[in-house]
Amino acid sequence: MDARKAVRANAPGLEDRARNIRRHALRMGEVQGQGYIAQALGIADVLAVAYFHALAYRPDDPAWEGRDRFLLSVGHYAIALYAALIEAGIVPEAELETYGTDDSRLPMSGMASYTPGMEISGGSLGIGLGIAVGMALGLKRKASDRFVYTLMSDGELDEGPVWEAAMSAGHHRLDNLICIVDVNRMQADGPSTGVLNFEPLPDKWQAFGWFAQRVDGNDIAALVAAFDAARNHAEPKPRVILCDTRMAKGVPFLETREKSHFLRVEPHEWALAIAALDEGRTA
Amino acid sequence: MSRARRAPWRGVPQQAADPGRPRLTTSAMIASIAGPDQRTRPAPFGHALVELARTRPEVLGLTADLAKYTDLHVFAQAHPDRFYQMGMAEQLLMLAAAGLAHEGFVPFVTTYAAFASRRTFDFVSQGIAEEGLPVKICCALPGLTTGYGPSHQATEDLAIFRGMPDLVIVDPCDALDIEQAVPAIAAHDGPVYMRLLRGQVPLVLDEYDYRFELGRAKLLRDGAEVLIISAGFMTMRALEAAKRLEADRVSAAVLHCPTIKPLDEATILREAGRSGRLVVVAENHSVIGGLGEAVAGTLLRAGVVPPRFRQVALPNAFLDAGALPTLHDRYGISADAMVRSIRGWL
Numbered sequence: 001m002d003a004r005k006a007v008r009a010n011a012p013g014l015e016d017r018a019r020n021i022r023r024h025a026l027r028m029g030e031v032q033g034q035g036y037i038a039q040a041l042g043i044a045d046v047l048a049v050a051y052f053h054a055l056a057y058r059p060d061d062p063a064w065e066g067r068d069r070f071l072l073s074v075g076h077y078a079i080a081l082y083a084a085l086i087e088a089g090i091v092p093e094a095e096l097e098t099y100g101t102d103d104s105r106l107p108m109s110g111m112a113s114y115t116p117g118m119e120i121s122g123g124s125l126g127i128g129l130g131i132a133v134g135m136a137l138g139l140k141r142k143a144s145d146r147f148v149y150t151l152m153s154d155g156e157l158d159e160g161p162v163w164e165a166a167m168s169a170g171h172h173r174l175d176n177l178i179c180i181v182d183v184n185r186m187q188a189d190g191p192s193t194g195v196l197n198f199e200p201l202p203d204k205w206q207a208f209g210w211f212a213q214r215v216d217g218n219d220i221a222a223l224v225a226a227f228d229a230a231r232n233h234a235e236p237k238p239r240v241i242l243c244d245t246r247m248a249k250g251v252p253f254l255e256t257r258e259k260s261h262f263l264r265v266e267p268h269e270w271a272l273a274i275a276a277l278d279e280g281r282t283a
Numbered sequence: 284m285s286r287a288r289r290a291p292w293r294g295v296p297q298q299a300a301d302p303g304r305p306r307l308t309t310s311a312m313i314a315s316i317a318g319p320d321q322r323t324r325p326a327p328f329g330h331a332l333v334e335l336a337r338t339r340p341e342v343l344g345l346t347a348d349l350a351k352y353t354d355l356h357v358f359a360q361a362h363p364d365r366f367y368q369m370g371m372a373e374q375l376l377m378l379a380a381a382g383l384a385h386e387g388f389v390p391f392v393t394t395y396a397a398f399a400s401r402r403t404f405d406f407v408s409q410g411i412a413e414e415g416l417p418v419k420i421c422c423a424l425p426g427l428t429t430g431y432g433p434s435h436q437a438t439e440d441l442a443i444f445r446g447m448p449d450l451v452i453v454d455p456c457d458a459l460d461i462e463q464a465v466p467a468i469a470a471h472d473g474p475v476y477m478r479l480l481r482g483q484v485p486l487v488l489d490e491y492d493y494r495f496e497l498g499r500a501k502l503l504r505d506g507a508e509v510l511i512i513s514a515g516f517m518t519m520r521a522l523e524a525a526k527r528l529e530a531d532r533v534s535a536a537v538l539h540c541p542t543i544k545p546l547d548e549a550t551i552l553r554e555a556g557r558s559g560r561l562v563v564v565a566e567n568h569s570v571i572g573g574l575g576e577a578v579a580g581t582l583l584r585a586g587v588v589p590p591r592f593r594q595v596a597l598p599n600a601f602l603d604a605g606a607l608p609t610l611h612d613r614y615g616i617s618a619d620a621m622v623r624s625i626r627g628w629l
Contacts, residue, residue, distance in 0.1 A: 112414055126411040130375045131410055134382020134390075137367065142386065161406070164375035171370070243598070 014083035015218045017087055018048035022250050022277055023143040024083035026104070028099035030270035035082045035100070035108075036253065038247035039261035040080035043151070043182050046243050047084040049223040050149065050180070054231065062117045071136055071150040073128020074182070078110035081151075090117040092255045097124035101144075126150055127160025129179060133165050136177040142217070144176075147231065155187040158272070159197040163208070171207020178230045179210075182217065184245045188261045205240045217243025251276045293603065303571050307606030309430040315321035315483045316428060316516055316607065323483040324426035324458035328421060329357025330543040331465035332391055334361055339469060343383060345369055345392045353393035353423045354481045372399045377406040377418070382550065384416035389469055396437030400444055412449050412474045425454065425478035426567030427614065428599055438597050442572025444476050445544055451497070452543040453477040454515040454566075454574075458484040460541055463495035471497055478515060487519045493539070500547040502554065505538035509625060510554055510589075513565040514540050514574050517595070521565050523618040528625060535625070536560070540545060543574055548581045556587045561628055565595040567616060593628050595621050 012020075025040035050070060051057075072081050082099065085091040089108070098104035105114050111121040122128050123136070126218055132150040139146055169177050187195045198204075205212040211233045213218045215222045230239040232253065248254035248263060251273045265273070317323045321512040330351045336342045336358065348371040350356040359366035369376045373394050380390040399407070399422045411418045422440070429435045444452055451471055455461045461480065470474040503518070504525060513521040518539040525535040538554050540547060555562050555578075562582075564575040575594040582588065597614050615624060 120381075121409060121413050124405055127378055127410050129404060130406070131382040131385070132379025133375065134379035135385055137379065138383045138386025138388055141383075148382075161372075161374035161378065164370075164372035165378065168369060168372065168375055168379065171378070192308070 014052055014224070016047050017052045018044045019250070019277060020087050021047055021080070021083040021209050023274055024086045024093070024096055025029070025079050026251075026270055026274050027276065028079050028082065028097045029076045029265065031097055032100040033173070033267065034080045034262070034265070036258065036262065037079065037265060039077055039153075039182070039184065040083060040250050041183050041251060041254070042247045043077060043080050043247040044083070044222060044250065045218050045220050046151070046180060046182065046245070047080060047116075048266060049220060049227055050090045050109040051084045053224055054081045054227040055149070056146070057090070057117075062090055066146065068146050069119050069148045070134075070150065071122070071128045071132050071135070072110045073150050073152040074119075074125065074156060075109040075111070075123025075151070077119070077151065077182075078106070078108065081110060082115070085115070085117045088117070091115065092226075102278060112152065125153070125156045126162050127158075129162050129165035129169075132177055132179070133168050133174065136169070136174040138170060139176055140174075147176050148180055149178045149180060151182065153243065154181055154183045154185065154192055154198060155195070156194045157181070166205065166208040166210065173236040174238045175233070177237045179238065179240040181240060181242050182245055183242055184247050186259055186261055201242050205242070209237055211235055211237045211239045212242065213240070217245035218249050250280060252280075290577045294608050295512055299364055301307055301407075305327045307609050308608050309604065314552065316480065316555065317483055317485045322486045322488050325483055326354040326357050326479060326481065327356035327458035327467065328411055328479050331462040333361040334468055334470070337366065341388045342469060343367065343388050343390045345380055345383075345390050346372045347371055347394045347398070348421060349394050352395075352481065352537070353421065353479060353499040355391075355393045356371060358391075362454075373403045377420075378410045380433035381410040381416055383410070384418050384530045389417050389419065389517045389591065391419045391421055393421050393423070393479070395435060396440045397435055399476070400440035404443060404447075405451070407474070408447055412447050413451060417472055417507065417557055418474050420474070420476045421474070422481050422552050423479045423481045426543070427602060427610055427616065428480070428567070428607070430605050430607055430610060433601040438569045438602060440478070441543055441566075441568050441574070445572060445577065447583060449473060450499055450544065451475045453497070453541055454543055455480070455541050456514075456518040456539060456619075457487045457493070459486060459488045459493075460495050461533060464541070465495075467495060467497045480516060485519055488539075495541060497543055498547060500538050500540040500542070500550040502550075503537045503539050508533055508560060508629070509535035509563060510557075510560045511535055511549060511563045511565055512538045512578055514543060515567045517565040517567050518619045520573050520616065520621055524621040524625060527618070527622050530573070531626070533629065534593040540574060543577065546577050546581060546584075550616055551581055552585050552587055555582055559590060561591045561593065561625070562589040563593045563595060563625060563628070565616070568596055569589065569599055570596040571599050572596050593624070595624060
């Protein structure tokens with residue numbers, strides 16, 4: 001059965017899904033004592049909408065031909081995608097205890113050869129969108145009506161091949177390709193505006209032949225509308241959803257901490273963070 | 284302080300050139316390596332791919348604005364619905380091929396060897412090879428097969444690609460080798476890099492009891508004093524050199540080794556282990572990191588040490604522009620130069 005329909009019938013709400021994804025990510029962060037937790041917390045709402053509103057998949061058959069493809073170009077967001085895969089029932093929850101440890105199926109950077117539900121090995125930043133172009137061409141050859149989604153970070157926009165792929169997707173009118181960009185404005189060396197300015201983003205994508213939307217990436221209702229619009233848009237164009245997100249969203253004391261690419265969390269703070277997450281639920 | 288180039292320039296001003304020596308002209312981008320009276324076949328890669336595609340519907344063709352210059356246009360004309368023009372974007376070319384392979388297709392992608400090796404290495408490594416995807420990267424202008432200079436002369440493509448895990452590497456000799464290699468590399472369930480000869484491609488190996496087999500080196504002729512281990516069109520040169528040496532009563536064997544990786548170590552060890560022969564490895568590639576060093580490592584690891592080991596290969600340098608016959612002679616990979624070298628080593 002189509003997981004999407006099953007979810008709709010008796011499901012927790014998308015806010016609950018997003019909170020669960022954040023909780024899984026925080027537990028993995030605690031195991032490793034570190035991780036790209038600020039990014040995971042920031043992108044959790046996008047992943048909740050993707051996996052519990054938009055995507056078709058079968059949890060017990062990650063290679064099901066009829067699935068929508070979801071590519072993680074930004075490999076170090078693996079902690080976030082593992083959390084979503086756990087919430088979706090593709091990876092067992094107990095396995096999060098192994099995150100980033102020897103011989104785990106959940107390594108620090110996402111790779112297709114390790115993890116069920118991981119479509120590609122991202123990590124060498126900027127490669128996901130080009131692979132997505134090939135997959136979208138391939139699905140059209142097979143007369144499939146499935147979508148290819150690819151999640152990339154705003155920092156990946158610095159990479160040249162992203163724009164080769166963007167131009168190609170426009171040229172080939174890939175209306176089955178949906179690119180999601182996490183615009184959190186923070187890169188390894190600091191704020192994106194100082195590293196390499198990528199604005200104005202919607203104008204750039206539109207100029208490359210894309211249907212572009214820019215939304216608050218932590219507003220679930222806005223995300224649902226954007227995913228629906230991306231899937232249902234009539235023009236034969238690829239689609240991009242530019243998601244402005246807040247790093248560490250959902251854990252107030254981390255949200256206000258000085259932002260960095262690799263957020264520092266003290267050992268005792270993981271439990272506090274999960275508690276803060278749950279407080280947010282009752283507040 | 285500016286580092287702008289100043290004299291001496293690499294070229295020679297007309298007034299300074301030797302008036303007694305004719306200057307050959309650089310031909311089109313891809314000069315044929317066929318000699319004037321040599322038998323050839325046109326576009327063997329393109330025709331072999333068309334033939335393969337008849338029975339393999341999953342075979343596709345992709346290029347980065349170089350269909351005509353890699354003989355892929357033959358495939359594009361025969362199967363227009365299975366041909367993708369990806370634009371002059373080699374990084375995307377490799378990634379899109381990876382995506383198509385993820386969806387069950389077998390993409391043959393073409394560009395020039397210099398661009399595939401130097402420009403797209405990471406995309407082949409992480410997009411294709413790490414995933415074990417069956418993408419077949421077939422590249423024209425390997426080694427020194429153009430007179431356009433270092434931008435297009437892929438003198439180190441084998442050195443670059445040999446370091447990539449799980450990538451099979453093939454350097455065919457002639458039209459027959461290419462025709463037989465195409466279905467063989469398609470049958471291999473993994474990534475392949477193959478060097479191409481395009482246009483009017485020499486036909487040589489039909490005179491020998493030979494068939495291309497992926498991963499196998501084949502002894503084309505035997506000889507008591509010299510063993511030439513060669514790949515690519517240097518096997519053609521080695522066969523020519525062996526004939527000329529025979530006229531001087533020097534007996535040379537030629538072991539054709541078109542699969543550079545994985546190397547047919549058993550055959551190489553068996554042949555090199557026969558006592559007393561001068562071992563010469565001949566390749567259209569830099570002396571660094573190609574077949575020569577691969578063979579040398581194989582021999583040393585096995586404790587097989589021939590009395591003399593030499594390489595016929597391109598120097599570790601950015602090579603000159605000019606006409607191919609001039610350059611092949613200058614850098615020692617013409618048949619004439621090879622015969623001279625081997626005589627000197629005996």
